[in-house]
Amino acid sequence: MRQLAAILFTDIVGYTAIMQEDEAKARKIREVHRAVFEQQHQKLNGNIIQYFGDGTLSMFKSAVNAVECAIAMQHAFRQHELRIPVRMGIHSGDIFYDGTEIFGHGVNVAARIEAMSAAGSVLISKSVNNELNNHTNFESTSLGTFSFKNVTDPVEVFIIHEKGLNSDLALDQSSVTKVLDKKSVAVLPFENLSPSQEQAYFCDGMTEEIINALSKIKELRVTSRNSAFRLKDKNLSTAEIGELLNVTTLVVGSIRLSGSKMRISVQLIDVEEDYCFWSDKYDRILEDVFEVQDEVSVAIAERLREYLGHLDIDESLVPVQDITPEDYITYLKARYHILKMTAADIHEGIKLLEPLVIQSPDYVYGHLGMHMGYIMLGTLGYMPAEKAFPTGMSYLQKAIELEPDLPECNLQQSWISFLQDWDLDKTYAYLSKVHDERPIVDYYQTMASVIVTERNFKAAENYIDTALKMDPLSEITHNLKGFIYYVQHKYDEALTYYRRCLELNPESTVSYTELGHSLLLSGKHNEALTFFENLPSDKSELIKKGGIALVHAFQGNMDLVEKEKKVLEEALQSESMEKALYLLIILECALNNTNKAIQYIRQAFEYRLPMLVYLKIDPIIKPLHNLPEFKELFDSFLTTEKSQPDIEQFYKKSLVSQEYVEQYRAELKTLMSTEKPYLNPHLTLAEVGQLLGIPANQLSQILNAGFDQNFSEFINSYRVRHFKALLKNPDKKQFTILAIAYESGFNSKSAFNSFFKRSEGMTPKAYLKSVRN
Numbered sequence: 001m002r003q004l005a006a007i008l009f010t011d012i013v014g015y016t017a018i019m020q021e022d023e024a025k026a027r028k029i030r031e032v033h034r035a036v037f038e039q040q041h042q043k044l045n046g047n048i049i050q051y052f053g054d055g056t057l058s059m060f061k062s063a064v065n066a067v068e069c070a071i072a073m074q075h076a077f078r079q080h081e082l083r084i085p086v087r088m089g090i091h092s093g094d095i096f097y098d099g100t101e102i103f104g105h106g107v108n109v110a111a112r113i114e115a116m117s118a119a120g121s122v123l124i125s126k127s128v129n130n131e132l133n134n135h136t137n138f139e140s141t142s143l144g145t146f147s148f149k150n151v152t153d154p155v156e157v158f159i160i161h162e163k164g165l166n167s168d169l170a171l172d173q174s175s176v177t178k179v180l181d182k183k184s185v186a187v188l189p190f191e192n193l194s195p196s197q198e199q200a201y202f203c204d205g206m207t208e209e210i211i212n213a214l215s216k217i218k219e220l221r222v223t224s225r226n227s228a229f230r231l232k233d234k235n236l237s238t239a240e241i242g243e244l245l246n247v248t249t250l251v252v253g254s255i256r257l258s259g260s261k262m263r264i265s266v267q268l269i270d271v272e273e274d275y276c277f278w279s280d281k282y283d284r285i286l287e288d289v290f291e292v293q294d295e296v297s298v299a300i301a302e303r304l305r306e307y308l309g310h311l312d313i314d315e316s317l318v319p320v321q322d323i324t325p326e327d328y329i330t331y332l333k334a335r336y337h338i339l340k341m342t343a344a345d346i347h348e349g350i351k352l353l354e355p356l357v358i359q360s361p362d363y364v365y366g367h368l369g370m371h372m373g374y375i376m377l378g379t380l381g382y383m384p385a386e387k388a389f390p391t392g393m394s395y396l397q398k399a400i401e402l403e404p405d406l407p408e409c410n411l412q413q414s415w416i417s418f419l420q421d422w423d424l425d426k427t428y429a430y431l432s433k434v435h436d437e438r439p440i441v442d443y444y445q446t447m448a449s450v451i452v453t454e455r456n457f458k459a460a461e462n463y464i465d466t467a468l469k470m471d472p473l474s475e476i477t478h479n480l481k482g483f484i485y486y487v488q489h490k491y492d493e494a495l496t497y498y499r500r501c502l503e504l505n506p507e508s509t510v511s512y513t514e515l516g517h518s519l520l521l522s523g524k525h526n527e528a529l530t531f532f533e534n535l536p537s538d539k540s541e542l543i544k545k546g547g548i549a550l551v552h553a554f555q556g557n558m559d560l561v562e563k564e565k566k567v568l569e570e571a572l573q574s575e576s577m578e579k580a581l582y583l584l585i586i587l588e589c590a591l592n593n594t595n596k597a598i599q600y601i602r603q604a605f606e607y608r609l610p611m612l613v614y615l616k617i618d619p620i621i622k623p624l625h626n627l628p629e630f631k632e633l634f635d636s637f638l639t640t641e642k643s644q645p646d647i648e649q650f651y652k653k654s655l656v657s658q659e660y661v662e663q664y665r666a667e668l669k670t671l672m673s674t675e676k677p678y679l680n681p682h683l684t685l686a687e688v689g690q691l692l693g694i695p696a697n698q699l700s701q702i703l704n705a706g707f708d709q710n711f712s713e714f715i716n717s718y719r720v721r722h723f724k725a726l727l728k729n730p731d732k733k734q735f736t737i738l739a740i741a742y743e744s745g746f747n748s749k750s751a752f753n754s755f756f757k758r759s760e761g762m763t764p765k766a767y768l769k770s771v772r773n
Contacts, residue, residue, distance in 0.1 A: 005059045006066035006092045006128060007106050008046070009114035010037075010073075013085040015054035017759050019708060020717040029084050030054065036076045044069040054708060057107075063092040063131040067138065067160065070122045075164050078120060089114025091125040091155075094458075105151070105461075112148035113157055120166030126156040183308045184247040184469070186223035187211045189232040190264075191254040201336030202329065203255045204229075206264070206293065210251065213297035213317035216438050220304065220311055223247055224441040227473035242271030246472055249308065251300055260286045264296060268303055275750035277712075278303040289325050294318035302696070306685045306711035310700040323363045330356050331366055338373045343382040346373050357395070364402045364409075370395040371412075386575055407434045411442050418450055419610035422638050441470040445480055452484055453613050453638060460484050475505040486514050487617045491522035509540050516547045517586075517620050525555055542568065542576055546583030553590040561591070578609050589621045597621070598629045605633060613638055664699070665706035667692055678718040681747035685711045716755045719745040723756075723764075727771055737764050 012018075012033060019026040037056060041048055044065045049057045060066040070088045077084040091113055093106030109125060117123040124132075124140065132138045139161040145154045187210050190203040207228070214222045223245045231241060241250060253266040267279040280299065284292045297317045305311040321328065330352055338349035350373040357366040371392045378388030400409045414430035417423045427450055434443045444467035452460040461484055467477045482497030498515040501508060512535060519528035532547030549564035565587060571580035581604055588597035601624075604612055615621065616634045624630045671691060677683055688711075689699040703714050723744040726732050732740055738749055741764070746752040756764050 004093065005061060005095050005106065006063040006090055007095065007110035008058045008060065008066050008070060008088065008090050009055070009110045010070075010086050010088045011055035011114065013087055013119040014761070016709065016713065016717075017761065020720070020759060025082070029082055032080055032082060033077070033084055033086065036073055036080075040069045040072045040076070044072070059095070063090070063128045064135060066090050066092075067122065067124065067128065067132065071160065071162050071165065074120060074122060074162075078164055085119030087114060087117040087119055088122045089117055089124075090122070090128050092127040092131060093125075105465075109148065109151055109155055112146075112151060113155070116146070116157070118166055122160040122162075122165060124158050124160060126158065129156075129158045182248055183219055183304075183311070184221040184223075185214065185249040185251060185304060185308075186228050186241070186245045186247045187214065187251040188241070189229055190252075193254045193256040193263075194258070199255075199257050201333045202257060204336055204339075205332035206253075206255060206296075209293045209318055210297050210300065212438065212440075213293070214301060214304075215440055216317055217301060217311050217313060218439060220301075220308075221247075221469055224471040224474065226441075227471045230473045238269060238271055238274045244473065246469060247271060249304065257286070262286055262289075262292075264292065266296060266300065268300065268307070270307075270754070273750065273754045275748070275754060277307055277748065277751055286329075287325050289328060290318060290320045294320075302685065305696075305700055309710040310697075310704040312697055321363070321365075323360050327356055327360050327363070331363070331369060334373075335369055338369065338376065341376060343377075346376055346382065349373050357398075362402060364399045364406060367395045367399040367402070368408055371399065384575060405433060405437065407437045407440055407443075410434045410437075411440075411446065414446060414450075419613060420608065422608075422613070424450070424454075424638055441467050441474075441477075444470065445477060448480055448484065452487060453617055455617060457484060457488050473504060475501040475508045476510065478504065479508075479511045482511060482518075483514060483614075486518055487619060489521070489619050491518040494518045495522075509543070512540055512543045513547070516543075517550075520551060520554055521619060525551055542571055542579050542583060546580075546587065549587055550583075550590055553587060558591075561587070578604075578607075578611055581609065582611050582615065585615070586618075586620045589623055592623075594624060594627060597624060598627065598633075601630070601633060658705075660698075661702050661706040664692060664694060664702050668699075668702070668706075672718055676718075676722075678715045679722070679743075679745045681742070681745050683715060683745070688715075713755075715745070716751075717759065720756055720759060724767070724771075727768060737768060 012029065015026065015029070018029065033054075034051065037058075038048065040046070041058060044060070045062070046058050046060050046065065046069050049059060060069070067090060070090060074086065074088070077086050089110050089112070091106055091110035093109060095106045113123050113125060123143070129140055129142075132140065140158040141161060143157045143159055145156045147154050187207055190207045192200045192203045194202075208225055211222060211225055211228065214220060227245060231244070236244070238250065242248070248271050250269040250271060251266065252269060253264060255265075256263045262284055264282040264284070265279070266282075267276045269276050282292060282296060294316055298313070298315075301311065301313045301317065305313060323331070334349040334352035334356070336349075337345040337352070340346075350370060353366055353369050353373070356363070357370060360366060374383070374388045374392030374395070377383035378385040378392070396409075396412055399406070400413065403409055404413075410430045410433045414427050414434070417426040417430060431443060431447055431450070434440070434446075444463045448460045448464035448467065451463065461481075464477065464481045464484060467474075468481060471477050478497045478501040482494045482501065485491070485494035485497065495515065495518050498511040498518065501511040502515075516528050516531050519525075519531060529548065529551040532544055532551060535544040535547070537544060545564045545567045549561050549568070552558075552560040552564075565584075568580045568584050568587070571577065572584075574580070581600055585597050585600045585604075588594070588600065601612075601615070604615070616637065668688075671688075672678060675691070677688060677691060680687075685699060686696045689696045692699065694702075700711065703709055703711055707714055709717070719741075723741055723746075726735075726740045726744060735743075738752070741749070741752040753764060756767070760767060762770075
């Protein structure tokens with residue numbers, strides 16, 4: 001349910017370090033923290049949504065109550081003998097609450113504000129501060145206006161002044177852009193080190209397979225191919241790439257092909273620290289290409305789990321395909337050309353695939369490649385649509401016949417059910433299958449596109465925001481975000497995303513119509529006229545003519561409307577009939593010719609045109625909405641009695657019981673103290689699992705639930721303890737810091753320095769000085 005609420009985020013500062021030093025103290029801190037939290041929330045009518053590790057998320061109907069609760073909790077934490085260091089952030093805004101989870105813009109802002117606060121302080125947004133203006137018992141000071149990741153508009157942040165609270169806050173500017181979603185990764189296009197540049201298609205294919213494989217892991221957010229490949233051959237720093245793609249981790253690699261042999265090199269890079277925390281090389285033969293793709297993908301997934309936290313990983317992520325390596329390479333080469341999207345390249349790709357689908361008729365991706373090629377030819381205007389689309393559809397039908405449960409096949413079937421059959425129940429059923437198999441970015445885009453037609457705008461925003469996280473450099477995703485704002489009459493917000501769409505791809509025509517309409521409906525008539533007049537005629541002649549006519553209709557220039565209107569009417573007999581019909585409907589509506597507009601809509605129903613699914617929510621025809629004829633046509637159109645699919649659950653619960661956690665928690669601590677496996681610099685999660693006799697997936701959950709740590713943090717905490725103990729050993733005085741670190745199990749100077757500073761709050765050199773002076 002959509003509502004306004006005050007959202008409170010908190011977390012305990014330095015909890016991981018406390019856990020490493022004194023586990024009993026850490027447990028006591030958490031017990032006291034939760035007791036105070038529950039007591040004050042009950043007293044001030046707060047709704048606790050979730051505890052996660054050392055953090056909390058809660059909501060209040062009143063911003064005043066949220067601030068009162070935060071202040072009371074900070075006093076209680078400060079006055080307790082443990083003096084619990086907690087930071088807090090509050091924002092009041094629009095959220096979507098389904099009874100157990102909350103989503104939306106307001107949640108993101110609150111989380112960002114909390115991330116920039118300090119222990120003992122309460123930070124609030126301007127919207128919260130405005131609600132406190134009539135309450136003289138609160139004092140606050142503006143800290144300035146900040147730009148946060150994944151938040152479109154800058155946010156002014158205030159700090160609460162109260163005796164006993166930390167009000168002397170020196171902001172760490174790096175925390176302002178802190179990435180909230182830790183389990184996020186981008187696979188950058190692998191570099192081609194082969195003598196021939198023509199082998200680049202093989203590198204692209206390997207990159208795509210790894211992206212697809214990692215996308216099967218539901219707890220991991222993987223940047224889509226579209227955004228990752230936009231950075232190909234770009235000379236950007238790790239920090240710049242992380243900022244653009246909003247990820248914490250990068251997968252980079254290279255491939256060298258030589259005859260039947262291949263060498264694949266892979267690295268995993270921590271964006272914030274800018275260092276490689278894992279790398280490996282694979283010397284294999286081309287004949288084993290599918291096994292190698294799976295081997296590399298699983299290895300990457302396992303190292304990510306160790307470094308980022310629990311992930312459920314299947315034993316295999318890339319299925320072996322029923323095709324020879326030679327034919328697979330032909331497919332990769334064809335796809336490489338098709339995705340270049342020039343007429344010559346698309347035709348070259350189709351030329352390569354034509355014999356392939358004949359000699360390997362059961363290879364589903366060959367048929368999907370042919371379908372994509374013809375759809376692109378028709379969409380981009382390289383072939384008449386009435387010829388390209390039916391040809392492409394025949395290949396799609398064959399692909400569906402071969403593997404109906406493939407995500408790509410279900411996705412296409414969802415669009416057919418939605419746009420052609422107008423069957424929402426089947427649409428959602430197909431999309432559910434896509435998500436169950438592999439929640440690709442297209443799933444989130446499509447869910448947003450479908451749910452928005454039911455006017456469930458908050459859910460649509462949730463889905464498109466997830467798509468933007470996965471595909472931040474996609475013009476299509478930005479266009480969809482703009483459309484969701486457009487149909488809510490939020491034209492300024494819509495314009496922001498439509499313009500961003502055109503920045504990402506100036507050649508794209510997808511945002512032209514609604515961008516112009518947003519200008520027009522927000523009263524910017526002259527700006528709308530200039531926009532339509534400056535559209536390129538070669539790609540958007542009808543949009544240009546229809547837009548100019550519409551502006552003149554809004555301005556009452558009837559003599560200037562007729563000329564452009566005639567062009568639209570003539571286009572009803574062309575292959576652009578659907579676009580012309582839409583433009584005529586809105587033009588007749590603007591001219592107050594409602595009978596004519598309804599007549600055109602009836603014609604669209606007779607032809608079962610796809611545009612009708614969005615026409616019913618288009619604000620440009622709002623004058624028609626209350627007409628009996630309009631209601632008669634649309635009241636039973638594209639409806640469902642079934643509930644919409646469950647909104648994606650952002651917070652995952654452990655699948656192992658608390659008793660199970662406690663049992664293996666004790667066994668793990670005994671293992672660490674007696675056998676000291678952490679001294680092995682190449683220790684893996686799977687190896688520790690074997691020592692305990694449990695699967696790696698379960699061990700990962702036990703570390704998360706029982707220690708509030710991922711595998712890397714857990715093992716490195718023992719290595720740091722060992723390092724600190726060795727420093728105090730007189731026999732080690734002549735050893736360098738790095739030598740002792742390596743003896744403690746670290747295998748990287750960067751990894752050692754980074755973890756030590758993060759866990760101890762000082763550099764190893766400063767620590768050495770403190771213990772030896």
